[in-house]
Amino acid sequence: MKKKTNTFRLTTREPLNVDALRDLASRKAAGVTSWPGWQVSIRTVLQAYLACVEDGHLDVAWTEWAHADQFGFETRRYSGKGEGVAGRSLFCLPGLLRACGRQGLHNTMDIDQDNAHFEAQVARHPGKLALLKYIRDKGGIRDMVARSTGVDNGAAKQLFLRLAYGGDMAAWCRDHKVDIASLPPFVAEFAAEQREIRAEDAQKHPDLLAKCRPDSSNPEATLQSYLNMQKERVVLNSMESAVQGMGRVAAYEHDGLFLVNPRLDPNDAAGGRVWRDAVLQHMKERLAVPISVKEPRAFEEILVELEGKFPGADWRSVDSAECLEQGALIAEAIRLQCKPGLHQIYSRIVALEAQALPGYPWSVRELFKHKGGGQYYTWDVVSKAWTTEDARDRLLGVICDVLGRRIRGWTMDFVEEGGMTTALAEMTPQFLCVSLAESVEKLIRPLLRDRAFELDGEDARRYLVFDNVAFDRQTGGMWRYRLPYAAATQQDGHSTDLG
Secondary structure, X not given: OOEEEEOOEEEEEEEOOHHHHHHHHHEHHHHHOOOOOOOOOHHHHHHHHHHOOEOOEEEEEEEOOOHHXXXXXXXXXXXXXXXXXXXXXXXXXXXXHHHHHHOOOOOEEEEEEOOHHHXXXXXXXXXXXXXXXXXXXXXXXXXXXXXXXXXXXXXXXXXXXXXXXXXXXXXXXXXXXXXXXXXXXXXXXXXHHHHHHHHHHHHHOHHHHHHHHHHOOOHHHHHHHHHHHHHHHHHHHHHHHHOOOOOEEEEEEOOEEEEEOOOOOOOXXXXXXXXXXXXHHHHHHHOOOOEEEEOOOOHHXXXXXXXXXXXXXXXXXXXXXXXXXXXXXXXXXXXXXXXXXXXXXXXXXXXXXXXXXOXXXXXXXXXXXXXXXXXXEEXXXXXXXXXXXXXXXXXXXHHHHHHHHHOOOEEEEXXXXXXXXXEEOXXXXXXXXXXXXXXXXXHHXXXXXXXXXXXXXXXXXXXXXXXXXXXXXXXXXXXXXXXXXXXXXXXXXXXXXXX
């Protein structure tokens, strides 16, 4: 339930489709693909969100933008540096990932203002013909730009937004590898008219323009943004008032609201449609601006779009259970801020590591076998033989390396919808501590116990066979087979099916 904690801070409980997000995070592509602007994988971000879920909801706090006092009016409810949203809101994610987290929830609706900033402009400048033409036929104009330049509709939309805030046509063309001559003539007309709008607003609001100058390299564009956001916020407040009694706000978005009907079964598709139609009609009767509802996306549709955005990435296959478990444990360790006492989690993370040594494909469980009493066998990748010499010390080094590589915090920053970026933190110094590694080693012993592993004193034999794995000492290769203790064979340097 939303509650007001003070004048500038609100909290919400945001429902999400946990199963859909978990499914997407499990895909092989999610583990190795980063969204543009991210330094961590999509899986890392999704698992961090999932680690914050409680009873199918995310608890989020929203803070007023600090500029409200400076300018004397409200704009957006939260600031652009990620400081205004405490917690994990799906709103901060790119549209496709956000749609995945919300798909299949029939007791929710995502309602937006249409063309919020351009509607704000036309309210101040009703006689601007290019602006009016764009508002009345934005779909057709974007399609025209997309056809003439070869970009997608989203890129065409961004072109007009950039022009509204002082952006350059040539820069947009360079970003999208487009010949500026391919742009329709209307784009130049629109850009020229936007320059007129910015100049007129600057002349009408000299005091606000002066407040924009210290923090902006383009104060006229900054002024334009604040004026448009002021109107956007007035409409947003009206939307929130209009929906009272029909649903509650689950998340605040720049120009809209994510609503939930807690009395409606999330699986009731028919009831959800009736409720959404009623809310939309109710709002349209009370608001003087165009609004619309974003239709929910099917999971298959989301996968297809991800395949188009990241060609060659495997969004159909699912990673191993061990890989997914390790990712979830890492997310939990980061959520708990790597506080003391997490050695049990650390030991499981290390035991599940698929690449114990950089440059070699073998896991920790494959390279280290606990004999008992803190003694280990380890596979020496140089001599290509099992050894007990310095085995524990080698494991301590691997523990430090794995924890340092894998458990690295990250921060998020966002300004516009879906414009979240992530930055990877430096390696945590505590993971270089030998005493921590020794504590983890004691807990990892049962996880590295392999009762099927036997050398039988035959240290000179070519194949070392144990639980579903055989090492070839001559080549350093490792062969897997379906049945334990099957004869290992090799032909022409290629592994065969050993089952």
